[in-house]
Amino acid sequence: QVQLVQSGAEVRKPGASVKVSCKASGYTFTSYGISWVRQAPGQGLEWMGWISPYNGNTIYAESLQGRVTMTTDTSTSTAYMELRSLRSDDTAVYYCARSAKYQVFYYSDYWGQGTRVILSS
Amino acid sequence: DIQMTQSPSSLSASVGDRVTITCRASQSISSYLNWYQQKPGKAPNLLIYAASSLQSGVPSRFSGSGSGTDFTLTISSLQREDFATYYCQQSDTTPWTFGQGTKVEIK
Numbered sequence: 470q471v472q473l474v475q476s477g478a479e480v481r482k483p484g485a486s487v488k489v490s491c492k493a494s495g496y497t498f499t500s501y502g503i504s505w506v507r508q509a510p511g512q513g514l515e516w517m518g519w520i521s522p523y524n525g526n527t528i529y530a531e532s533l534q535g536r537v538t539m540t541t542d543t544s545t546s547t548a549y550m551e552l553r554s555l556r557s558d559d560t561a562v563y564y565c566a567r568s569a570k571y572q573v574f575y576y577s578d579y580w581g582q583g584t585r586v587i588l589s590s
Numbered sequence: 591d592i593q594m595t596q597s598p599s600s601l602s603a604s605v606g607d608r609v610t611i612t613c614r615a616s617q618s619i620s621s622y623l624n625w626y627q628q629k630p631g632k633a634p635n636l637l638i639y640a641a642s643s644l645q646s647g648v649p650s651r652f653s654g655s656g657s658g659t660d661f662t663l664t665i666s667s668l669q670r671e672d673f674a675t676y677y678c679q680q681s682d683t684t685p686w687t688f689g690q691g692t693k694v695e696i697k
Contacts, residue, residue: 483670504686506634514626514634514677514688531591558687575681576624576638580633 471495471523473565473581480587481555489584491565498546499523504566504577505539505550507561515561520548551585560588570579591615592680596689602697610663611692613678618658622682625654625663628691637676638663658669668694 476490491503505517518529522541529537538551548565563584566577593616603609613623622640626634636645638654641661651666665672673696678689 506688513691514628514679516679516686516688517680519684519686528684568634569639571640571643574643575686576636576639576679577626577634578639579647580635580638583633 471567471579472506473579475563475581475584476564478585478587480589482554482590483588485555486551486553487555487586488549489565489586491548491550491581493546493548493567496567498541499543501540502565502575502578503541503548504568506564506577508564508583509558509561512515512561517550517563523548524546546577549571555586555588557588560585591685592619592683592687594678594680594687594689596676596678596692598692600693600695601688602670602695603668604697605668605670607668607697609672609675609694611663611678612693613622613661613663613689615659615680615682619680621657621683622680623654623656624679624681625652625674626677627674629679633676634679636651670696681691688697 472494474492499522504519520527520539540549545583565581569578597612597616623641625638628634644652654666675691675693
């Protein structure tokens with residue numbers, strides 16, 4: 470069965486960086502993209518970006534450009550999201566999700582359990 | 591960026607009720623519209639993709655319709671396990687933006 474298992478909760482100081490991992494299993498890793506979505510406490514969902522494990526192509530939300538890097542390791546079927554220069558409004562639960570495609574339509578059909586990132590000085 | 595606006599932001603309903611949630615895009619997105627359900631403390635769960643295609647394993651009481659700028663998620667007969675927050679998302683143009691969510695509560 471398809472599973473995405475994320476790394477554990479992180480506490481960081483403002484200005485630091487965090488790297489969240491997302492290990493995929495149960496499908497061919499390079500056949501689907503990975504999206505990253507975050508959710509601040511009590512708020513809605515914010516799309517952060519997408520990566521193709523097949524060729525490493527990335528698309529980032531403009532609001533995060535320059536601070537976020539998404540990568541994959543195909544040897545371990547793991548996706549990573551690194552966010553730098555953290556600030557208080559980066560406190561959120563970060564989700565990875567498998568990005569499936571039907572004809573020309575993209576959607577996230579399997580999600581990780583979420584990784585809580587807390588900013589605390 | 592394409593703005594997605596859901597209405598209402600919240601609603602109260604009873605088990606067995608028919609529930610309709612609306613999502614409007616700030617520009618035409620054809621049928622590039624997904625619906626997700628999220629329960630507290632859990633990851634979102636895909637319900638509908640391509641505006642009207644039911645994801646495998648999702649009960650048939652859920653349905654989606656619409657194209658262009660106006661879309662609807664309908665729950666034909668609300669069940670207790672359906673009390674949750676629902677989000678629409680457009681996948682026409684990156685960033686793939688979400689609506690602000692609609693919380694469905696028990697009346």
